[in-house]
Amino acid sequence: MNRHHKMDSADRQNRLDGMAQGLIGTDVPRPDGMAKATGTATYAAEERREGMLHGVLVRATVPGGRVADVDTDALAKALGDDVTVITDARLLQVPAQGTDGKAPPQGPDLVHYVGQPLALVVAPSFEVARHGARLLGIRYEGGEEGHFDPEDDATPTELRDKKTVDIGDLDAAMAKAAHSVDAVWRTPGHVSAAMEPHAAVAWWEGEHLTVRSALQMLKFNRDELADALGIPAENVRLLAPFVGGGFGSKLGISHEAVGAAIAARQLGRPVRVVLSRQQVFEAVMRRSETRQHLRLCADEEGRLTGIGHDCLVSNLPGQDFAEPVIQGSRFAYAAPNRHLSLRLARVNRTCAGSVRAPGEAVGLTALENAMDELAEAIGIDPVELRLRNVPEEDPTDGKPFSSMMMAEVLREGARRFDWQRRNPIPALRREGDPRREWLRGMGMSLLVRGNILDEAEARVRLLPAEDGAPVRAEVETDMTDIGTGSYAVLSQIAAEMLGLPMERVTTRLGDSALPPSPGSGGSWGAGSSGSSVYLACLELRTRLARALGCDEGELTLRDGQATGGNHSRPLAELLDGGTIEAVGHIEPGKTAKERRQATYGAQFAEVEVSRHTGEVRVRRMLGVFAAGRILNSRTARSQCLGGMTFGIGMALSEELEHDPRDGHLVNRDFAGYHIPVNADVPQLEVHLMEERDPWANPMQSKGIGELGICGAAAAITNAIHNATGARVRDYPATPDRVLAAMAVAN
Structure with missing residues (x-):
């Protein structure tokens, strides 16, 4: 039935x-x-099959050109015949995005970025395979030097026309506005940083392939893997009963699954491929860095008359995905004049894709910083400014909202956080600090996320x-x-x-x-x-x-x-x-x-900033969330806590660094890419609002997983301004950037 x-x-x-x-x-x-x-x-890498072999990927050391020759002499001389080198044309150049069921570009001959997997070395043990991967010689030829800086004038860019919103006359609104903000924010690239590394174990039974892997979307992943291998999808079975985090990096099939399947077929034995942490950083999706030009204007009462949000993001040549930075700006606030645009730069860096709430996570961060600056320029409370600009309908296309809890989360958050204690004049609070070193301040931000x-x-x-x-x-x-x-x-x-x-x-x-x-x-x-x-x-x-x-x-x-x-x-x-x-x-x-479906939240943060070192300590955070019917309050709360923790990382420490000479990723592990640890995370408070949304689904629930990160970083950087008077517009707010901003402010 x-x-x-x-x-x-x-x-x-x-x-x-x-x-x-x-x-x-x-x-x-x-x-x-x-x-x-x-x-x-058990997780994917813990799968054990009789006679299992181990594979290690060999990755490109140059950002362009083609593979002219693969030299196995040194490998064979050192390790003998037990090692197999696979350079099959079906190996992926980039990981799949995970929603269209198609394999990404294949063929290891062409090189597009440093770290691109080119071959797989298979051996009876992981240690031998890893050693063989280091011995394999690859000679390259041809190719351009590549483009490595998205903001370089020589880097090719393209306007994503279908993303552009142009309503009214923003330039005229800015010219006659009583108050305005016109500034540029930058966010760096991010990596998903899931606890479980990417792994796959593949084995064949006749024409039927089974792969135990770390994947998020099996319906699509099965079709992607079948497409990559050129076999019927009904011959593929994927197993992923437990996945140790994904955050977008495991949406699509990746190199390890395809490589393991090809090797297992060729060698007639199960093959396991597990990526090292460094390989995970290089081979899976990164979040694109962004350059965001925000223009906001308002009348004397603080009602927005215009919103401008022009963004630059990047990806490899030929890749269609562009970080959808302006998603939240389409409907977060009412304003009659609107100009939103998205431009994509083509660079030879690792592939960009969906990471931790793509779009709103970084777009709302800059927008909420701009709103804080506008509130200060007008001379009204930041919460009040947002309340004065709650839209009655989607301001971009006129759709009614399926449910609207924006005002409720703002008011409830302010009440629970005791927001009225905030001193609106920056750099005045030095409570309990006889040396007058630590400046204390409060900040807040609105959170929005579309529902699907x-x-x-x-x-x-x-x-x-x-x-x-x-x-x-x-x-x-x-x-x-x-x-x-x-x-x-x-x-x-x-x-x-x-x-x-x-x-x-x-x-x-x-x-x-x-x-x-x-x-x-x-x-x-x-x-x-x-x-x-x-x-x-x-x-x-x-x-x-x-x-x-x-x-x-x-x-x-x-x-x-x-x-x-x-x-x-x-x-x-x-x-x-x-x-x-x-x-x-x-x-x-x-x-x-028929309806604009969205979830809403508000986050409030209190920080301390050392006026000598620029160190920022988050002292407390509160998040209030409205996401339709809450199905399990424990797991929903956990999701919100995770989003808030990610917001601390975005605000203060997380940043992918690429070498400007060849685009290679410099900080390829947690020694160089700093995610928040226990000492960085204070007591976090989560409050879930009562809501029903009959337009969302028969249960009247909405997605809450990504809402907690959408704008969370702005609450912290807005608090830094309240503490110091300094505006940090280039993320993350590391001590050097905070000190530089404080020098300008003072």
Whole structure:
């Protein structure tokens, strides 16, 4: 049986609130938590197969040209015949973006950036393969020197015309505005920095390939891998039951999966390829650096009359992805005159792609800094400025909002943070510091993120009582859990809808043989896959109600007991020893086109800044979030904490550094790329607002995973200004930049 639902109009039935099990919205622990805490949850690199070989990638040392010759003499002389070198034309040049099901460019002959994988060395042990990779000789020829600086006048750029928004006359609005801001912000490149490195183990059984890997979107990844290898997709099975973080880097297939599959086929044995941390930095997606020109203008009362946001980002030649910096600026604030544009520079650096809330994470950061500057210029409170510019409809295309919680999160955040204690005059607070070294200040920012529903399927079974065991349920979908709580949330939905305790629901994920989902990305996972589970359970409820002799709307299921139509019977009796199952299938429809769907948040930060060294210490942060119905308050809170922590990293330490001579990545590991550690992260407070959005999906929930990072860094840098009077417009706000900005301000 299949229950299909297309979101063509708002489903105004608030069905989940009428369920009786009492699980939705609570902080149910993760069913997989104990396995992860005890180390029994295995990850891709831990897969073991009999006779398994090990592969290590060999990467380009030049930024352009072509491979003229691969010399294996030194390798063979040192290591003998046990080592195999694979230079198959099907090896990827760049990783896949992960949403179109197509393989990225192939053919290792052409070189586009330093670090591009060119060959795979396979040996009986990892150590021998690694040594062989170092011995392999590659000779290059031809090619241009390349372009390495996106802002160099000689670097080719192109305007992404379809992204441009041009409404009214921004130049005229700026000229006659009572108050305005006109400045440039820069954010550096970022890397996903997932805890688990990229890894794949591949083996063949006849014409059928199985790959255990670290992937986020199996439905797309299966097609990408099949496309890369030139085999039917039905011959490929992907396994990813546990993924140790992704943040965009594992959206698409990468070099390790394709290389392992080619090698396993050629050698007739399973092959494991695990990237070192340095290889992960070089070979997976980076977030593009940005140059953002912000122009804001307002009248005497602080109402925006114009918004300008012109951005420059970069990617390799031939790559279509461009960091969508202006996504949030399209609808965050009302203003009649608007000019938004996105320009893409073609550089020979590692491939750019989706990393940690692409678009709003960096775009909102600069916009919220500009709003803080505008509030200061007008002489009004930063929260009040934002409240005066809450849009009544999408200011770019006129769509109504599906739900709008912008004012609520701002007011609630200000109240909970005790924002009224903030001194609006910068550089005055030196509380509790007899040496007068540490300056203290407060800052805030608005957070916005678009909401997405994608096609998803899930199968749910109700299994009868057997051998003394009670009725239980199984949920199956190829959805992945990258640490976000998919096992918990999908189990909760099934348990709630079917009236079962959590321990009686088993959820199977991360297997491409299961019903397809959109996977983990874009904050759409829980809403999309959760809706497919919901619909499958709704079909099962309809069949149970029929067996009980009532309508589904009258049916109450709780703790394995069915009640309705003046009847009450155990589920075991209704099943009568049989198993029933249903497949739920949801597709996006017209609702996304009819309404602007978005999530909202507000973050507040208090920092201390040393006036001698420029060191910044974040003392406390508060985030208030509105994302429709919260399905699991524990996992939702964890996602928000992660986004806030990423915001600290964006604000103060994270920065990819490329050598200007050849574009190679200089800081290729955590020794040089600094993410926040425990000592950098203060007590973080998260508050989840009550909200329902009937336009989003049948559960009335919205994605929360990426919202926490969208503008979070600006709250910290705005607090730095309040503490010191200095504006840091080039991220991150490292001590040298803070000192330089303080020198200018004073």
